Amino acid sequence: MRKNFYIVTIIVMVCCLMLTGCGNKEMGQGQWDGTLKIALHQDPPNLDPCFSTAAVDRQIFQGIFDTLVTLDEKGNIKPMLADSWDISSDGLVYIFHLHKGIVFHDDTPFNADAVVFNIKESLKKSSSRKSELSFVSDVETIDANTVKIILKKPFSPFLSVLTDRAGMMRSPAAVKKYGKDFMNHPIGTGPFLFKNRLKGDSVTLTQNPHYWNHVHMPKAKKIIYKIIDDPNVALVNLKSGQIDFSDYLPFNQINDYKNDPIITASDEPALGFNGFFLNTKSEAFSDVRTRKAIDLLIDRKAIVNVALSGVGTPGRTAFPEMNFAYDTLDTPQKPNIEKAKELLKAAGKDHGFSFTLCTDTNPINQTMAQMLQKMMHDGGIDMKIQKVDFGTLLAKGKRGHYEAIVIQWSGRIDPDQNIYSWLYSGASNNYASYSNSHVDAALEAARASQNITQRKQLYHQMDTYLDRDVPYIFLYHAHNLYGMRRNVKGYIPSPDGMIKPVNIYKEGN
Numbered sequence: 450m451r452k453n454f455y456i457v458t459i460i461v462m463v464c465c466l467m468l469t470g471c472g473n474k475e476m477g478q479g480q481w482d483g484t485l486k487i488a489l490h491q492d493p494p495n496l497d498p499c500f501s502t503a504a505v506d507r508q509i510f511q512g513i514f515d516t517l518v519t520l521d522e523k524g525n526i527k528p529m530l531a532d533s534w535d536i537s538s539d540g541l542v543y544i545f546h547l548h549k550g551i552v553f554h555d556d557t558p559f560n561a562d563a564v565v566f567n568i569k570e571s572l573k574k575s576s577s578r579k580s581e582l583s584f585v586s587d588v589e590t591i592d593a594n595t596v597k598i599i600l601k602k603p604f605s606p607f608l609s610v611l612t613d614r615a616g617m618m619r620s621p622a623a624v625k626k627y628g629k630d631f632m633n634h635p636i637g638t639g640p641f642l643f644k645n646r647l648k649g650d651s652v653t654l655t656q657n658p659h660y661w662n663h664v665h666m667p668k669a670k671k672i673i674y675k676i677i678d679d680p681n682v683a684l685v686n687l688k689s690g691q692i693d694f695s696d697y698l699p700f701n702q703i704n705d706y707k708n709d710p711i712i713t714a715s716d717e718p719a720l721g722f723n724g725f726f727l728n729t730k731s732e733a734f735s736d737v738r739t740r741k742a743i744d745l746l747i748d749r750k751a752i753v754n755v756a757l758s759g760v761g762t763p764g765r766t767a768f769p770e771m772n773f774a775y776d777t778l779d780t781p782q783k784p785n786i787e788k789a790k791e792l793l794k795a796a797g798k799d800h801g802f803s804f805t806l807c808t809d810t811n812p813i814n815q816t817m818a819q820m821l822q823k824m825m826h827d828g829g830i831d832m833k834i835q836k837v838d839f840g841t842l843l844a845k846g847k848r849g850h851y852e853a854i855v856i857q858w859s860g861r862i863d864p865d866q867n868i869y870s871w872l873y874s875g876a877s878n879n880y881a882s883y884s885n886s887h888v889d890a891a892l893e894a895a896r897a898s899q900n901i902t903q904r905k906q907l908y909h910q911m912d913t914y915l916d917r918d919v920p921y922i923f924l925y926h927a928h929n930l931y932g933m934r935r936n937v938k939g940y941i942p943s944p945d946g947m948i949k950p951v952n953i954y955k956e957g958n
Contacts, residue, residue: 481955483656483670485937487948488677488686490697492649497632498617499570500577504859507614508696511949512654512672513554514637516616517545517564518608524771524862524944526608530559530618530638540603540899547594551661553620554636554643561590566621568598578615580870580877603897605904609863613945640667640951651675668939668954687712687932693955694940696948698932700758700813706932715931716760717942720860720867722767724924725806725853726846726881733804733852738796740919743853745789746828747821749781753925756816762926766912767858767868769926771944773901774864774908778916779923789828801829808855809839817924818855846880856880857927862944864908865896872920883920887911 491505498510519529531545551559568588571578584604589597600607610616623636635643638661641654652674656667675692677683683695684702688711698706698714706714727734727743734740749763763781768774793799806821808814818834825832832853837845845851856878860867870876873892874884891911895904915921929946939952 479957481958485669485672485694485950485953485955486675486692487672487950488675488683488692488695488697490678490680490683490695492676492678493652493674495632496635496643496646496652498578498614498619499567500575500632501614502577505696508948509652509654509674510614510617510635510637511639511947512641512667512951513635513639513643514617514619515639516613517611517618518616520612520862520943520945522941522943526612526862534608536899540605540897541600543598543600543607544591545596545598547596548661549594551638552659553618553623553638554657555620555623557620557622559618559638560593561596562593563618563621564588564596565590566624567618570619570624571615581610581613581615603899605896605899606863606865609861609866612862640665641669641672644671649676662951665951667951669950672950684712684932687934690934690958693934693937694948694953695932698930700760700930703758703760703930711934712932713935715929715933715940715942717929718762718769718771719927719929719946720769720772720862720944721858721927722764722769722860722867722923722925723761723857723927724922725808725855726851726921727853727919728849728851728881729920730849730882731804731852733802736796737918738792739798739802741917742789742792742796742828743825743830744919744922745782745785745792746824746830747922747924748784748824749924752817752820755820756813757925757927760928760930762928763924764926765916765923767871767923768864768908768912769860772862772864772867774867774905776905776909776912778909778912784824784827786828793829801831803831803833804852805833805835806853806855807835807837807842807845807851809842810836814855849880849882851880854880859946860926864904865892868892868908868911869896872915881920883918885914885918888914 489505489508493506493509494503495501495506496509498514515530517531518526521527530548532548533546535544553559565588571582584600585598586601587599591597618638620636624631627634640657640660642657644653644655646652654672656670660666680697680699684698686692687695727740753761753763764779765781766779806818808818822832846854846856869892870878872879872883874889888911891907895907898904936956938956939954943949
């Protein structure tokens with residue numbers, strides 16, 4: 450009996466082990482393997498923050514590079530590589546106290562010398578960051594963990610500038626080693642390491658197991674950014690599980706996501722503005738009354754509801770509601786056809802006139818242009834539509850070879866970065882050739898002031914002049930519409946529209 454007891458016991462143990470093994474196998478199939486797949490609607494052109502000019506590059510940078518300071522989910526500036534900072538009373542000197550013990554992905558130290566190197570490299574003529582840091586007079590090391598940056602004159606948006614590419618720290622050793630080819634070997638201090646890229650197909654990052662920020666250690670083992678330029682294809686891949694997250698979804702299907710059992714959407718207001726320039730040097734729009742008539746004919750709410758399926762906020766300024774410079778001037782007015790016709794008559798165009806709106810191939814902009822065409826027709830204006838690729842669009846804008854042109858801006862957290870380069874006299878993006886000394890004075894004063902209340906008043910003054918002169922027709926503030934599978938967790942929307950992957954993970958597969 451004792452022998453039989455042993456035999457039975459062994460058989461039971463073996464069966465239990467077999468069942469346990471099967472159970473573990475089934476459980477393993479339901480566990481996340483640590484790979485996060487994110488779709489990007491464009492192929493990032495340049496993975497070097499010093500020379501990057503495309504918004505999509507910034508999405509990749511969120512994993513590889515840390516900045517001196519960062520933005521929280523409410524748009525507040527917070528410490529990152531710099532634990533704290535001091536600003537002199539005259540606003541000219543910034544002293545940054547750096548976090549100790551950080552190393553780059555190539556195991557070289559991050560310290561004050563690295564910061565000095567990066568700022569000086571960004572100030573070189575060839576750098577795409579030169580204009581953003583043009584107010585910097587000098588940068589110097591105080592000690593191994595303290596840096597002093599001296600400005601030529603007070604520049605209140607300076608910290609905001611450092612939350613983006615100008616504040617991203619690259620390994621000096623890697624920059625010296627690779628030179629221009631650093632874009633193919635990006636090395637920072639971030640939560641993920643660059644592994645490889647297949648041009649036009651994907652970019653792969655792997656977890657940084659030695660990440661310095663122990664409060665926010667990366668949860669994914671690997672991130673694969675898949676390049677999918679068609680939002681409908683991205684949606685199909687999202688539903689099938691081929692990707693976990695998409696940076697672009699079809700606006701016209703937003704209502705389908707609300708109760709979808711597989712995917713969900715993040716619909717958050719963005720920082721920028723959308724609309725079109727009117728060339729003040731052109732015969733069509735040299736008269737301000739003509740420009741104002743165009744403005745009065747537009748139904749902004751209809752454009753948002755139809756062209757964007759409601760995923761946007763109608764607006765008439767550069768500042769959305771989350772921006773401290775926002776004021777009631779942004780509230781859209783109802784179209785006033787009779788008033789528009791009165792202005793056209795006063796401008797000697799009571800029999801109407803024609804102009805051409807140049808736009809890119811984006812489907813939303815195409816729909817918007819067609820709606821504008823109908824609205825102009827209601828006021829007796831013949832608006833023609835010229836469709837060109839995005840590169841040609843920008844070239845036409847810079848050369849002033851247009852009458853009206855659709856140019857949009859993704860936005861930044863400080864109001865200065867949302868308006869100065871667009872409408873200051875002679876500024877780089879002032880495609881309208883607009884010049885108003887009162888606007889210039891308000892913009893300069895707002896740059897110099899550290900007082901938010903005073904800055905808000907100055908931007909209101911500026912908005913009043915822009916509303917009168919109408920060099921740019923503000924139409925709406927876009928939203929960041931991202932899609933993800935419902936088992937994706939940890940995503941926190943950022944005001945700048947960046948997908949910060951450090952906290953993102955999946956439950957199951």
